[in-house]
Amino acid sequence: MDIESFVLDVVDVVDETADARSISLAVPPGAEEKFAYRPGQFLTVAVPSDLTGVAARCYSLSSSPHDGGPLTVTVKRTAEGYASNWLCDHVEVGGSLRVLPPSGIFSPADLDRELLLFAGGSGVTPIMSIVRTALAHGAGRITVLYANRDEASVIFADELSRLAREHPDRLQVVHWLESVQGLPTAEQMRAVAAQHPAADAFVCGPAPFMKMVTGVLKELEFPRERRHQEKFVSLGGNPFGDVAELRQAEEEIEAAESEEGAEPMLAGPVKLEVELDGETHTFDDWDPKQTMLDFLEAKGVKAPFSCREGECSACAIRLLQGDMRMAHNDVLDEEDLEDGIRLGCQSHPLTDTVKVSYS
Ligand SMILES: Cc1cc2nc3c(=O)[nH]c(=O)nc-3n(C[C@H](O)[C@H](O)[C@H](O)COP(=O)(O)OP(=O)(O)OC[C@H]3O[C@@H](n4cnc5c(N)ncnc54)[C@H](O)[C@@H]3O)c2cc1C
Numbered sequence: 001m002d003i004e005s006f007v008l009d010v011v012d013v014v015d016e017t018a019d020a021r022s023i024s025l026a027v028p029p030g031a032e033e034k035f036a037y038r039p040g041q042f043l044t045v046a047v048p049s050d051l052t053g054v055a056a057r058c059y060s061l062s063s064s065p066h067d068g069g070p071l072t073v074t075v076k077r078t079a080e081g082y083a084s085n086w087l088c089d090h091v092e093v094g095g096s097l098r099v100l101p102p103s104g105i106f107s108p109a110d111l112d113r114e115l116l117l118f119a120g121g122s123g124v125t126p127i128m129s130i131v132r133t134a135l136a137h138g139a140g141r142i143t144v145l146y147a148n149r150d151e152a153s154v155i156f157a158d159e160l161s162r163l164a165r166e167h168p169d170r171l172q173v174v175h176w177l178e179s180v181q182g183l184p185t186a187e188q189m190r191a192v193a194a195q196h197p198a199a200d201a202f203v204c205g206p207a208p209f210m211k212m213v214t215g216v217l218k219e220l221e222f223p224r225e226r227r228h229q230e231k232f233v234s235l236g237g238n239p240f241g242d243v244a245e246l247r248q249a250e251e252e253i254e255a256a257e258s259e260e261g262a263e264p265m266l267a268g269p270v271k272l273e274v275e276l277d278g279e280t281h282t283f284d285d286w287d288p289k290q291t292m293l294d295f296l297e298a299k300g301v302k303a304p305f306s307c308r309e310g311e312c313s314a315c316a317i318r319l320l321q322g323d324m325r326m327a328h329n330d331v332l333d334e335e336d337l338e339d340g341i342r343l344g345c346q347s348h349p350l351t352d353t354v355k356v357s358y359s
């Protein structure tokens with residue numbers, strides 16, 4: 001089965017800072033439903049490459065899904081990076097980009113709740129989408145702590161100031177400049193977070209910043225369901241490519257792992273119940289050799305995914321009953337696993353019945 005990608009026209013390109021550009025894309029007529037998104041979700045972009053054909057990279061949407069505008073991603077150049085520099089150098093109005101529809105779980109379940117948003121550098125992109133959307137369609141207070149190297153590297157500085165002026169009772173933006181205040185410390189971030197103990201917290205930025213802030217949130221006993229983080233990593237594989245090749249690679253990994261003494265596969269068939277987009281799908285013929293994502297696709301269920309390699313969490317589900325093991329996992333931590341979160345693209349059943357939810 002081919003993975004459904006779409007070619008979107010570039011309708012605007014804006015330089016946000018010296019090394020970050022926003023690229024706006026028009027949704028093709030008829031594909032509106034596929035491109036409906038929640039604030040905080042991302043697109044997977046196929047960046048052309050002479051070397052590999054395609055370099056697939058995820059970019060969070062900075063636009064709001066509710067303002068009727070085009071889809072906008074904001075790309076910051078990574079030093080020595082291939083795709084980010086290609087996008088900043090080559091994308092022009094009138095051109096086009098091939099993308100996979102929006103994906104991801106870094107999104108508030110309730111826009112009316114109080115939100116506490118920590119962003120570092122380009123990590124502001126999904127945070128911006130959440131701010132724009134929650135101000136227009138939510139009711140809670142929003143605090144943004146936004147850390148940057150220096151003033152020149154602050155993306156969306158003017159818009160954040162404007163929004164804070166327009167919504168003084170709802171939005172507070174605290175800028176943190178390394179050039180002025182030094183690197184933010186755990187103690188300083190704790191002082192900010194402690195003022196908002198009931199908020200839904202979102203963290204996106206460089207790895208050390210995220211580790212420090214999520215550590216602080218844990219210490220302050222923010223429960224797991226109110227602590228969200230988005231890791232900006234480059235995909236190793238190519239979800240635009242030949243799925244058969246990817247599956248063969250997955251099977252090879254699985255075979256190697258079972259030789260290394262991983263838990264043996266069930267004989268099957270396995271019963272699977274899946275809650276997705278308000279519907280419940282029930283099957284009783286899941287072959288344990290298939291990943292959950294492959295099985296659902298074979299059954300015609302449009303389950304979310306992006307990398308298919310355990311690297312992005314677009315396919316994350318919550319276990320409601322039974323257990324599954326993953327062939328590969330680069331994104332979920334111990335606590336996620338204890339909370340029953342699994343990656344559908346990597347999961348094989350360990351029990352005769354499995355129930356999961358995508359919400
Ligand atoms: C969910 C998610 C959301 C994200 N959102 C954003 C966002 O909003 N904004 C943002 O800026 N970033 C975002 N990122 C990060 C983004 O996906 C990339 O990781 C980032 O832009 C760096 O990619 P890069 O190719 O420039 O750098 P690197 O990945 O560091 O580039 C080096 C890699 O490219 C390969 N390479 C080198 N030359 C070539 C070539 N000619 N052809 C093919 N491959 C080559 C190398 O082998 C090496 O693996 C997000 C990531 C995730 C997972």
Ligand code: FES
Nearest residue numbers: 306308310313345
């Ligand atoms: S699709 Fe990326 S982790 Fe499963």
